[in-house]
Amino acid sequence: MTKTTLTGRSAFLRLLLDEGVSHMFGNPGTTELPIMEVMPDYPQLKYVLGLHESVVVGMADGYARASNRLAACNVHVAPGLGNAMGALYNAKFSGSPLILTAGQQEQGHGLLEPLLYAPLVPVAQPFVKWAVEVTRAADLPLIARRAAKVALTPPTGPVFISLPGDVLEQDAEFEPAQPTRVDARNRPADEALARIAAKLLAANNPVILAGHELAIHDAFAEAVELAELLGAGVYQQTVPYSAPFPSEHRAYLGALTRNQKQVRAALEPFDLAICLGADLLRMSVYSPVDPLPEGMPVVHISERDWELGKNHPTEFAVQANVKETLRALLPLVRAQRSPAAERRLAALAPRNWSAQRDKARVAALEAAEEKPIDPRYLMLRLAEALPKDAVVVEEALTSANSLPAFLALREPKSFYGLASGGLGFALPGAVGVSLALPGRPVVAVVGDGSALYGVQALWTAAHEKLPVTYVITNNRSYRILKERLISMRHSDKFIGMDIREPAIDYCALAASMGVPARRIVEPQDFAPALREAVASGGPRLIEVMVADGFGG
Ligand SMILES: Cc1ncc(C[n+]2csc(CCOP(=O)(O)OP(=O)(O)O)c2C)c(N)n1
Numbered sequence: 001m002t003k004t005t006l007t008g009r010s011a012f013l014r015l016l017l018d019e020g021v022s023h024m025f026g027n028p029g030t031t032e033l034p035i036m037e038v039m040p041d042y043p044q045l046k047y048v049l050g051l052h053e054s055v056v057v058g059m060a061d062g063y064a065r066a067s068n069r070l071a072a073c074n075v076h077v078a079p080g081l082g083n084a085m086g087a088l089y090n091a092k093f094s095g096s097p098l099i100l101t102a103g104q105q106e107q108g109h110g111l112l113e114p115l116l117y118a119p120l121v122p123v124a125q126p127f128v129k130w131a132v133e134v135t136r137a138a139d140l141p142l143i144a145r146r147a148a149k150v151a152l153t154p155p156t157g158p159v160f161i162s163l164p165g166d167v168l169e170q171d172a173e174f175e176p177a178q179p180t181r182v183d184a185r186n187r188p189a190d191e192a193l194a195r196i197a198a199k200l201l202a203a204n205n206p207v208i209l210a211g212h213e214l215a216i217h218d219a220f221a222e223a224v225e226l227a228e229l230l231g232a233g234v235y236q237q238t239v240p241y242s243a244p245f246p247s248e249h250r251a252y253l254g255a256l257t258r259n260q261k262q263v264r265a266a267l268e269p270f271d272l273a274i275c276l277g278a279d280l281l282r283m284s285v286y287s288p289v290d291p292l293p294e295g296m297p298v299v300h301i302s303e304r305d306w307e308l309g310k311n312h313p314t315e316f317a318v319q320a321n322v323k324e325t326l327r328a329l330l331p332l333v334r335a336q337r338s339p340a341a342e343r344r345l346a347a348l349a350p351r352n353w354s355a356q357r358d359k360a361r362v363a364a365l366e367a368a369e370e371k372p373i374d375p376r377y378l379m380l381r382l383a384e385a386l387p388k389d390a391v392v393v394e395e396a397l398t399s400a401n402s403l404p405a406f407l408a409l410r411e412p413k414s415f416y417g418l419a420s421g422g423l424g425f426a427l428p429g430a431v432g433v434s435l436a437l438p439g440r441p442v443v444a445v446v447g448d449g450s451a452l453y454g455v456q457a458l459w460t461a462a463h464e465k466l467p468v469t470y471v472i473t474n475n476r477s478y479r480i481l482k483e484r485l486i487s488m489r490h491s492d493k494f495i496g497m498d499i500r501e502p503a504i505d506y507c508a509l510a511a512s513m514g515v516p517a518r519r520i521v522e523p524q525d526f527a528p529a530l531r532e533a534v535a536s537g538g539p540r541l542i543e544v545m546v547a548d549g550f551g552g
């Protein structure tokens with residue numbers, strides 16, 4: 001291969017392309033101008049403008065999650081990186097392979113503490129796998145290639161590179177090279193597999209906790225076979241941020257909550273927890289109750305070593321690829337399947353996901369006439385009106401409580417939810433998901449409060465003409481905080497939890513950013529409106545006036 005001399009700015013973009021990056025999500029400032037100057041030379045690298053840095057990183061996060069590919073995002077020095085930190089926190093939890101960069105003041109000039117200067121590496125560091133500032137253009141190839149490798153090697157996650165202006169001006173030698181990709185699709189040793197199989201087969205009533213690694217590694221078929229062979233019920237991990245398992249399978253029991261007492265009660269009847277690529281019972285608010293029943297043995301298979309045995313003693317902690325491990329394990333289990341497995345599976349039928357859905361459906365239909373619209377009825381209609389190939393992005397808090405009960409997930413790329421609890425993923429995330437899965441309709445269900453943490457993404461959805469339908473559930477409040485103030489603090493004096501006076505007009509907000517919008521007040525109008533919006537093939541917003549839970 002021949003070496004070419006390029007400026008640092010060009011070398012950087014060439015390196016991104018060389019590493020397989022196709023999209024750069026960004027928000028430019030003066031320190032990014034060297035990069036913006038050479039962007040036109042690389043039309044293969046699509047620049048997607050976000051109007052706030054949290055939106056930039058949220059879009060990249062959505063793109064990486066739905067494509068399983070490396071995404072680049074570029075923000076503006078210290079304040080821009082600061083604005084992006086909440087979204088970077090989300091990306092860390094979702095394990096998104098992002099190369100986040102920021103322009104930096106020229107080395108030496110930064111010492112004078114000009115406007116916009118602060119050291120960037122310490123800001124990004126807590127939420128990334130690797131953070132570095134480039135000090136010589138000559139190091140750019142090494143740094144960019146290592147950054148891509150680190151981001152994409154399981155456990156995947158974001159990395160950060162600070163790009164000082166003088167480095168972008170210097171010349172760098174660029175040489176095309178083969179990207180290093182670490183094949184981490186490892187499986188346990190034969191001896192470990194035999195012990196795990198024996199453990200699984202010895203259980204009288206095992207339960208599977210299905211996690212997002214099953215979706216990432218396209219391992220639904222293997223998880224289904226294991227559940228069938230063992231006669232194991234399957235729960236989704238406690239934080240539902242991906243499709244877990246085919247909902248309509250008879251072994252699927254639905255989502256666990258994040259209430260320690262409830263989770264413990266749900267797991268109590270079982271004698272073995274098999275944790276497949278899941279976060280083992282990640283919770284939200286404090287409780288003195290341990291969600292894992294006392295003494296319950298755990299087999300945990302995950303590629304994320306940090307998660308293994310993190311909070312709970314784990315009998316078999318296996319750092320491995322979940323799909324490859326299941327593929328190696330299944331023949332051992334198949335050979336010794338017991339008749340009790342079929343009996344256990346049959347016994348799940350009256351309380352599995354489908355049975356629960358039928359009951360929840362009856363309750364939701366009883367609320368069909370209510371106004372403002374009952375969120376359970378809304379979620380039922382939404383689930384029914386979605387086209388089969390729709391991808392759902394969810395951040396609707398209380399309004400979506402019943403969504404997992406109604407929305408049948410059938411394949412790994414059908415659902416993306418909030419991984420970290422930090423609001424602001426869904427609006428920009430849906431843009432990234434749509435760019436990653438062209439041709440598939442995306443429906444983002446988002447609370448009125450949550451929508452405002454990433455509202456600028458509406459403009460990008462309009463600018464890129466993406467087939468994303470935003471369903472904003474407007475209950476004019478932070479309903480979840482009101483409910484928690486009552487249940488946790490025994491107070492109903494709500495300060496700072498209403499979004500009224502003035503009421504926010506989400507339709508006008510969307511229209512101002514180029515997204516045609518419609519408000520739904522009548523319950524029966526929602527399903528046709530959703531179908532029409534999805535059929536439009538472009539960005540749309542539907543504002544649905546839902547009950548606030550307190551009589552309004
Ligand atoms: C970045 C961020 N800021 C604030 C919060 C705290 N918070 C959690 S839920 C919530 C309210 C969400 O309101 P909305 O989306 O309208 O849903 P609702 O509670 O009304 O169902 C807030 C403010 C958070 N989780 N993340």
Ligand SMILES: [Mg+2]
Nearest residue numbers: 448449475477
């Ligand atoms: Mg709300």
